[in-house]
Amino acid sequence: xxxxxxxxxxxxxxxxxxxxxxxxxxxxxxxxxxxxxxxxxxxxxxxxxxxxxxxxxxxxxxxxxxxxxxxxxxxxxxxxxxxxxxxxxxxxxxxxxxxxxxxxxxxxxxxxxxxxxxxxxxxxxxxxxxxxxxxxxxxxxxxxxxxxxxxxxxxxxxxxxxxxxxxxxxxxxxxxxxxxxxxxxxxxxxxxxxxxxxxxxxxxxxxxxxxxxxxxxxxxxxxxxxxxxxxxxxxxxxxxxxxxxxxxxxxxxxxxxxxxxxxxxxxxxxxxxxxxxxxxxxxxxxxxxxxxxxxxxxxxxxxxxxxxxxxxxxxxxxxxxxxxxxxxxxxxxxxxxxxxxxxxxxxxxxxxxxxx
Amino acid sequence: xxxxxxxxxxxxxxxxxxxxxxxxxxxxxxxxxxxxxxxxxxxxxxxxxxxxxxxxxxxxxxxxxxxxxxxxxxxxxxxxxxxxxxxxxxxxxxxxxxxxxxxxxxxxxxxxxxxxxxxxxxxxxxxxxxxxxxxxxxxxxxxxxxxxxxxxxxxxxxxxxxxxxxxxxxxxxxxxxxxxxxxxxxxxxxxxxxxxxxxxxxxxxxxxxxxxxxxxxxxxxxxxxxxxxxxxxxxxxxxxxxxxxxxxxxxxxxxxxxxxxxxxxxxxxxxxxxxxxxxxxxxxxxxxxxxxxxxxxxxxxxxxxxxxxxxxxxxxxxxxxxxxxxxxxxxxxxxxxxxxxxxxxxxxxxxxxxxxxxxxxxxxxxxxxxxxxxxxxxxxxxxxxxxxxxxxxxxx
Numbered sequence: 207x208x209x210x211x212x213x214x215x216x217x218x219x220x221x222x223x224x225x226x227x228x229x230x231x232x233x234x235x236x237x238x239x240x241x242x243x244x245x246x247x248x249x250x251x252x253x254x255x256x257x258x259x260x261x262x263x264x265x266x267x268x269x270x271x272x273x274x275x276x277x278x279x280x281x282x283x284x285x286x287x288x289x290x291x292x293x294x295x296x297x298x299x300x301x302x303x304x305x306x307x308x309x310x311x312x313x314x315x316x317x318x319x320x321x322x323x324x325x326x327x328x329x330x331x332x333x334x335x336x337x338x339x340x341x342x343x344x345x346x347x348x349x350x351x352x353x354x355x356x357x358x359x360x361x362x363x364x365x366x367x368x369x370x371x372x373x374x375x376x377x378x379x380x381x382x383x384x385x386x387x388x389x390x391x392x393x394x395x396x397x398x399x400x401x402x403x404x405x406x407x408x409x410x411x412x413x414x415x416x417x418x419x420x421x422x423x424x425x426x427x428x429x430x431x432x433x434x435x436x437x438x439x440x441x442x443x444x445x446x447x448x449x450x451x452x453x454x455x456x457x458x459x460x461x462x463x464x465x466x467x468x469x470x471x472x473x474x475x476x477x478x479x480x481x482x483x484x485x486x487x488x489x490x491x492x493x494x495x496x497x498x499x500x501x502x503x504x505x506x507x508x509x510x511x512x513x514x515x516x517x518x519x520x521x522x523x524x525x526x527x528x529x530x531x532x533x534x535x536x537x538x539x540x541x542x543x544x545x546x547x548x549x550x551x552x553x554x555x556x557x558x559x560x561x562x
Numbered sequence: 563x564x565x566x567x568x569x570x571x572x573x574x575x576x577x578x579x580x581x582x583x584x585x586x587x588x589x590x591x592x593x594x595x596x597x598x599x600x601x602x603x604x605x606x607x608x609x610x611x612x613x614x615x616x617x618x619x620x621x622x623x624x625x626x627x628x629x630x631x632x633x634x635x636x637x638x639x640x641x642x643x644x645x646x647x648x649x650x651x652x653x654x655x656x657x658x659x660x661x662x663x664x665x666x667x668x669x670x671x672x673x674x675x676x677x678x679x680x681x682x683x684x685x686x687x688x689x690x691x692x693x694x695x696x697x698x699x700x701x702x703x704x705x706x707x708x709x710x711x712x713x714x715x716x717x718x719x720x721x722x723x724x725x726x727x728x729x730x731x732x733x734x735x736x737x738x739x740x741x742x743x744x745x746x747x748x749x750x751x752x753x754x755x756x757x758x759x760x761x762x763x764x765x766x767x768x769x770x771x772x773x774x775x776x777x778x779x780x781x782x783x784x785x786x787x788x789x790x791x792x793x794x795x796x797x798x799x800x801x802x803x804x805x806x807x808x809x810x811x812x813x814x815x816x817x818x819x820x821x822x823x824x825x826x827x828x829x830x831x832x833x834x835x836x837x838x839x840x841x842x843x844x845x846x847x848x849x850x851x852x853x854x855x856x857x858x859x860x861x862x863x864x865x866x867x868x869x870x871x872x873x874x875x876x877x878x879x880x881x882x883x884x885x886x887x888x889x890x891x892x893x894x895x896x897x898x899x900x901x902x903x904x905x906x907x908x909x910x911x912x913x914x915x916x917x918x919x920x921x922x923x924x925x926x927x928x929x930x931x932x933x934x935x936x937x938x939x940x941x942x943x944x945x946x947x948x949x950x951x952x953x954x955x956x957x958x
Contacts, residue, residue: 549835
């Protein structure tokens with residue numbers, strides 16, 4: 207593995223201009239693609255049968271990518287030696303089964319370092335953290351879920367974690383109220399999954415008529431809007447209710463895949479997602495060509511972190527639009543984009559199983 | 563007696579007082595089916611659905627009378643009794659043919675409709691409901707029941723025990739599951755398993771045809787492949803090209819096809835998504851080497867260098883074709899496994915292909931049809947005569 211990760215963490219996460227990044231990122235991505243090509247049989251087959259050889263690729267667009275769905279159908283791993291692999295699974299909202307991720311120590315370490323680096327952009331190092339989760343999230347099978355992995359990631363660079371749900375997933379915010387009372391001017395972090403926060407926390411606060419006074423908290427949430435979109439809840443309605451019930455106005459959503467834990471796309475103050483130095487985004491149209499700025503298409507996400515499985519270049523089933531390069535009013539450089547839902551399934555018209 | 567009403571969601575038809583089985587190709591059934599044809603023809607919305615129109619056309623009295631001629635013993639044939647039809651979830655009109663075969667063979671038909679309420683199905687049910695209100699066709703209403711139910715072992719088991727024949731239109735998993743249910747000793751099953759199909763083109767024959775002929779050929783091939791997003795069992799998955807040094811001819815064919823596809827096929831982003839999934843998954847799971855090649859994503863070509871191991875595990879849709887180039891079919895007889903259903907052919911005669919099948923002791927291939935006829939369904943399907951099988955001959 208010739209990819210030098212030491213220089214990766216020297217950069218600030220959101221300051222490289224797009225033009226420079228394209229060259230910088232491509233150079234590193236090619237090395238990573240080559241690594242997976244050498245040591246992952248399935249990625250090699252995919253590259254040889256569907257894409258062009260890497261030496262003919264002069265843009266990120268040309269490099270062989272893996273449809274995320276393949277992680278549900280196959281055991282995709284990139285293994286040089288028999289290092290210890292842990293298997294993570296996705297939250298499994300999809301009907302097609304769960305993604306299986308084979309994570310080794312090195313990748314896991316890179317992911318938590320990247321997560322720290324990215325969040326250092328919006329939260330002070332060593333902040334007090336509250337999880338909108340039950341402490342059970344770190345026990346048993348759920349520890350290896352996307353939610354468990356994210357919570358563990360935050361453990362690395364925050365302090366004194368507390369959980370705002372009890373083991374029965376009921377609201378327990380005494381610790382939070384006390385902290386705010388004792389430290390009214392201290393910034394702190396609340397982290398949770400978008401739909402969990404909505405269902406199990408803020409709506410419960412509303413029911414119980416609990417209102418937390420305005421505070422210096424920063425809410426970080428991710429995991430997808432799908433469930434909330436079904437309920438037709440918009441980002442602004444969500445943020446409004448968070449402000450009203452939790453007293454937090456500093457809110458950052460993030461976009462990420464379990465296949466690319468760590469190198470998440472952080473939502474800025476303007477409401478756009480930003481790739482960091484560890485990641486890049488491409489939007490493709492129905493001919494699989496690159497979309498213009500402003501044109502909606504399928505989101506492809508690239509990450510420099512996955513070493514033990516070919517999750518470095520993924521075609522998602524999400525729809526999104528790039529809104530510009532380097533020009534976001536928040537000041538971060540590079541592409542910025544919005545996620546706008548899932549690609550609808552086609553109506554399969556064939557002889558398929560109906561079941562008994 | 564099974565209490566249908568209590569168990570399933572009845573869409574149309576009788577639920578308890580079914581009539582007795584009757585003669586095959588009975589006059590009132592033929593008249594009834596012809597009435598469906600007439601009604602579809604007069605139904606503005608129905609006429610916008612190609613598959614519904616095709617079904618209607620098949621129901622013409624003239625067609626049915628012609629069909630009846632191939633049943634020499636038809637005066638001695640009657641239905642077996644009650645037939646359970648398990649239609650595939652995603653081919654809207656399949657249940658209609660199955661139902662028609664059931665009526666023509668003199669049976670009472672318990673038809674499970676696809677779970678999804680396709681507009682074509684809704685329209686056809688409306689049409690049938692109206693026809694059955696006429697005095698002349700009141701008796702038909704006692705010969706069938708259309709219903710839906712969520713996956714249920716209990717209901718499927720009860721239905722299976724009740725009937726004298728079952729038509730199970732797949733796929734394989736459904737067939738396995740229904741096999742587990744007990745049936746009566748005399749009950750007959752017809753299973754239609756998951757199949758694949760190929761096109762065979764003699765490249766030499768493409769050289770000599772006129773522009774008009776060529777256009778017709780392309781249109782027919784398009785209908786075979788793109789009409790149901792290449793998802794039907796009868797849609798060609800692979801093209802076997804006969805003849806060497808034919809690259810110019812082959813390229814011309816794809817260029818003309820692409821031209822037609824671009825004008826007629828609506829490739830939206832959902833199609834693109836599923837298409838790249840199916841190609842990528844095939845690349846990962848298949849041991850066959852291929853190279854993907856396209857100028858426009860609506861027409862994908864998978865060039866196969868080595869197909870000695872067979873191509874069964876390449877499963878592609880939405881206009882994706884495995885390409886094989888050989889001198890003669892005998893070189894690739896191993897590709898014609900028992901999973902192969904239909905050969906659509908151009909430039910090579912049907913008797914020649916049939917002789918190739920028999921000569922090589924091939925287990926697959928139940929249909930050899932010209933381009934454009936891949937989806938024509940008839941009572942002989944997957945090598946079995948449905949009408950003969952679900953009726954009985956009273957011999958002397």
